[in-house]
Amino acid sequence: MEQADAIVIGAGHNGLVAANLLADAGWSVLVLEATPNPGGAVRSGYVTAPGYLSDLFSSFYPLGFASPVMNALKLDLDWTHAPDVFTHLLPDGRAATVNRDLATTMASMEQFADGDGERWRHAYDDWRTVSAKMLGTILTPFPPIRAGLRLAAQLKVRDGLRLARRLLLSVRELGRELFRGEGAMLALAGCTLHTDLSPEEAGGGVYGWLLAMLGQECGWPVPVGGAQQITSALVSRLEARGGRVVYEAPVARILVARGRAVGVRTAGGGDWRATRAILADVPAPALFLDMVGTRWLPPRFVEDMSHFRWDGATVKVDWAVSAKMPWKNPAAGGAGTVHLGADLDGLTRYAAHLASNEVPPHPFLLLGQMTTADPTHSPPGTESLWAYTHLPHRESWSPAEIEEHVGRMEGVVEDYAPGFGRLVVGRNVFSPADLEREDPSLVGGALGGGTAAAYQQLFLRPIPGLGRPDTPIDRLFLASASAHPGGGVHGAPGGNAARAALARDRALTGDLYRALINTANRAIY
């Protein structure tokens, strides 16, 4: 039986971040990956037409760029930016654009209402006051004691209370409080809809604020050469420290002895022993219900897992476009990301269809112009384009339903960029099932490892508990987007899990650490 100090299940970026941190601490690390490729939802490939590189899943990385854990790894990456960060195209033809140059963004927002330019500056100043400490608070283990105290000390009670209120607002309410015109409100709301939250959902405002203001502060950068560069950098860093990734090794079981994780069994029946820790970069239901099994878990924990909520399904289309996009409003031409298909009420209608398990007749699209962001994606004068939209979370979708919906998506793009269809020279469609085939963690096409709703965040992620990577099984840690702080490429769940594994393993304090976790778990479950 092969053995290592740590086994990491899944070579997604979170698994690879965790593996790197453990290797840095001198541990021997083995990563077992189900598919033939590393990276999970951080990969690139040539799937549309020769010469057109597509980022198969994620592609813009403001969170990764700002993430303390990713930065500490000092990955060998060159970052680049589209001229504009993002543009929201309204059905009436107007455009709200965020640019890293504050004055340019202000001028765009000012078109929608007198004073909204200054209001944007004000919102950005507010963000700058708390941004570093907020990111420290969000992207570190829960409870965020040190970073949280630093933030609290800076804000004092009265500002702290107002920040707490802001964190609970829906994006529609937040937009109304901050701005007068629809442009700036939509800039936030479109960002919130990168998650599965509607414009009316409590706690949605903070996502819009975070993504839009991060865009203002540091852009939405991409690595030169595509998403794959992040994965390749993580894998080479790990291998340089003696770590190893084994491909086509889907883990089926966690081997548990006397309440302690001691190894894993792969689907082929091979057993692998872990002497110090097992870190799982897989969704929480897969880890607990499939791999561990209910026998080893407190009944209350199992019941809570039955309330775990996925985020919605996703359909993603990549296109090879033989010219630059023929946008009706040229303001979209320089944007890395374009939000299109809905104004604020349209976003609400789109979300209402999803909530009532209906296919949205007018889909809202997130669209990426990858060659505009990074010219290495396709030949000069062309565009490597993608768009994705959400569908309700269902057991299955027929090919005809998907094709029909792709038709609706292409119809939306055509409305905003007449002639687009004639320029398409290659296309790749990932249905929810295709996404899950490529990365088994994208269950039913869910891209966030579970809903971003407030009831599944912080100490409620993935289920009510400590919000920590520790599990009821000793030396088993949840390291995926299902753990706090959730989806996105920032490496925090992987980093948190690695730190917890190191804390558990410490000679003098490790047993005390585990005793505290056990006591808390007994109280909760």
Ligand SMILES: Cc1cc2nc3c(=O)[nH]c(=O)nc-3n(C[C@H](O)[C@H](O)[C@H](O)COP(=O)(O)OP(=O)(O)OC[C@H]3O[C@@H](n4cnc5c(N)ncnc54)[C@H](O)[C@@H]3O)c2cc1C
């Ligand atoms: C279409 C799409 C667009 C997105 N856009 C962005 C974006 O622009 N920016 C951003 O920051 N985020 C984006 N995201 C979200 C982001 O990509 C994910 O939140 C993030 O990649 C999750 O990382 P992870 O390591 O937790 O999981 P994953 O990346 O899903 O990796 C999990 C890994 O575990 C493997 N695995 C699963 N089961 C097993 C098993 N039984 N045994 C062994 N291995 C297993 C999988 O094959 C996979 O390699 C997007 C996601 C999608 C799908």
